[in-house]
Amino acid sequence: MTTDTQLTVTVAGGSYPVVVAAGALVSLPIRLMELGLRGALWLVSDAAVTQSCSEPLAARLRAAGFTVHTYSVPSGETSKSPAQLARLYDWMLSGSVERRDAVLALGGGVVGDLAGFAAANILRGITVIQLPTTLLAMVDAAVGGKTGINHALGKNLIGAFHQPRLVLADTITLTTLPPRELRAGWAEVIKYGVISDAGLFTDLEGLAATHRWDARPSSSWPAQDEELTGHLTAIIKRAVAVKVGVVSRDEREQGERVILNYGHTIAHAVETLTGYGTLLHGEAVAIGMHAAARIAVALGLAEVGMAERQRRLLAAYGLSVAMPAGLDPEAVIAATLRDKKVQAKQVRWVLPTKIGAVVLRDDVPEALVRQAIGA
Ligand SMILES: NC(=O)c1ccc[n+]([C@@H]2O[C@H](COP(=O)([O-])OP(=O)(O)OC[C@H]3O[C@@H](n4cnc5c(N)ncnc54)[C@H](O)[C@@H]3O)[C@@H](O)[C@H]2O)c1
Incomplete structure (x- = not known):
């Protein structure tokens, strides 16, 4: 048996x-x-990991006696499309996929969502194994069973819950991740600290004091830097532990899971208004976390120092909290009302009370939101 300590959903x-x-x-x-x-x-x-990761992995699996079929989708969000999904179905069905087979999703959240959705549906559902290769996918997308694709009318509008049988995050794969993608992932890691793990937040502050994270921490990282890889792996594991706990308590997002949307109300609005692809999701989440913290301060839920501490940590990991120039605050507010998670025209805000704790509020006056996203 493989014995290293592991988390369990x-x-x-x-x-x-x-x-x-x-x-x-x-x-x-x-x-x-x-x-x-x-x-x-x-x-x-996806194309970015095919050579470095997928081919050696396929070879290793074949050496162990497995039959392995490989498929590489183009990098990027556009692969989460009905057309790409249809190509995956064609590939698997023409290759005589069977119910006992398994899909291995090796890549970022795009591959995880797309391949996971294909696995959820083909032959009424076969096993999926999530093998995340971006920081964001490791700490978020690969865990929890949400799968799906985009529709011309919006992101993630077609999807299914399909829990994997195993999630295996190899932190060495992050070696090749572009620094901007790494930074975007840090926003979600910091989010976990704010919503539920003050110790994780403090450790992230400590790590920021000893290493620079706004760019690749060192040119040899992580392959030849065991200490740094150790820190990074431990931090990722703690962030994942928060998601594992929340998902285990609320699989279908009927309660607690909503706290994972901290920062996402404004983030989704900003992403919609700037056009998907201008900002990375994590970059938009950092902006949204700052706005939410400012709302919490204005409501008297959190102290000014909390919002400032969060801003400093985001900055230490290379994340700006400034609204994109030229964005109309009224358009941002209107976009928050169109969010998927809005119920009965009330925006459900996830707001921090301190580092490590959040509350839900659906009574935030628009004037406060306007103030929080203003200059
Ligand atoms: N299912 C969920 O619960 C959930 C949660 C959060 C986000 N998501 C989804 O995840 C997607 C975003 O995920 P993402 O940020 O991982 O984006 P992504 O999958 O597009 O990956 C980002 C970029 O990094 C490249 N890449 C991936 N791994 C690499 C590696 N190891 N080295 C070099 N390049 C690499 C990719 O080719 C891509 O260009 C969105 O579609 C979002 O909707 C899903």
Whole structure:
């Protein structure tokens, strides 16, 4: 048995391990065997990780006796499309996919959502294994079972809950991640500290004091820097632990899971108004977290120092909290009302009371929002 300490998501349909470790992918063949998976493997990756990750992984799996089919989708959000999904179905069905087979989703959140959705539907659902290769996918997208694609009318409008049987995050894969993508992932990590783990937040502050995270921490990172890789892996694991806990307590987003949307109300509005692709999601989340903290301060829920401490940590990880220039505050407010999560025309705000705790409020006056997103 593989024995390193691991996190476990427990949901209605069963439980699954979430492994975060440097070099974790090496253990994939044995872990698949332990899960009793003996069918063919449908390895989906994106162009950015095909050569560095997918090909060596496929070779390792074949050496262990697995039949492996590989498919690479173009990098980027446009791959989460009905057309790309149809191509995946064609590939799998023409290759005689069987119910005992498994899809391996190796890549960022785009691959995880797309391949996960294909696995949820093909032959009425087959196993999916999530193998995240971006910081954002490791701490967020790969855990929790949300899968889906975009529609011309909006993001993530077609989807399904389909929990993976295993999540394996190999932090070494982050070596090749562009620094901007890494920074965007940090926003979600910091978010977990604010919503539920003050200790994680403090540790992130400590790490910021000893290393620069607004760019790649060192040219040899992480492959030749074991200490740094160790810190990073430990931090990612703690961030994932927050998501694992929340998802285990509220699989279908009927209660607590909504706190994961901290910063996302304004973030979605800003993303919509600037056009998807201008800002990375994590960059928009940083802006949204700052606005939410300012709202909390204005409501007397949190102290000014809390918002400032959050702003400083975001800055230390290379994240700006400034609204994009030229964005009309009225348009931002109007966009928050169109958000998917709005119920009965009330925006449900996730607001911090201190580092490590949030509350839900649906009675925030528009004037306060206007003030929080103003200059
Ligand atoms: N299912 C969920 O719960 C959930 C949660 C959050 C976000 N998401 C979704 O996740 C997506 C965003 O995920 P993302 O930020 O990972 O984006 P992404 O998948 O587009 O990856 C970002 C970029 O990094 C590249 N890349 C990936 N891994 C790499 C590596 N190791 N080295 C070099 N380049 C690499 C990709 O090709 C891409 O260009 C969105 O579609 C979002 O809707 C889903």
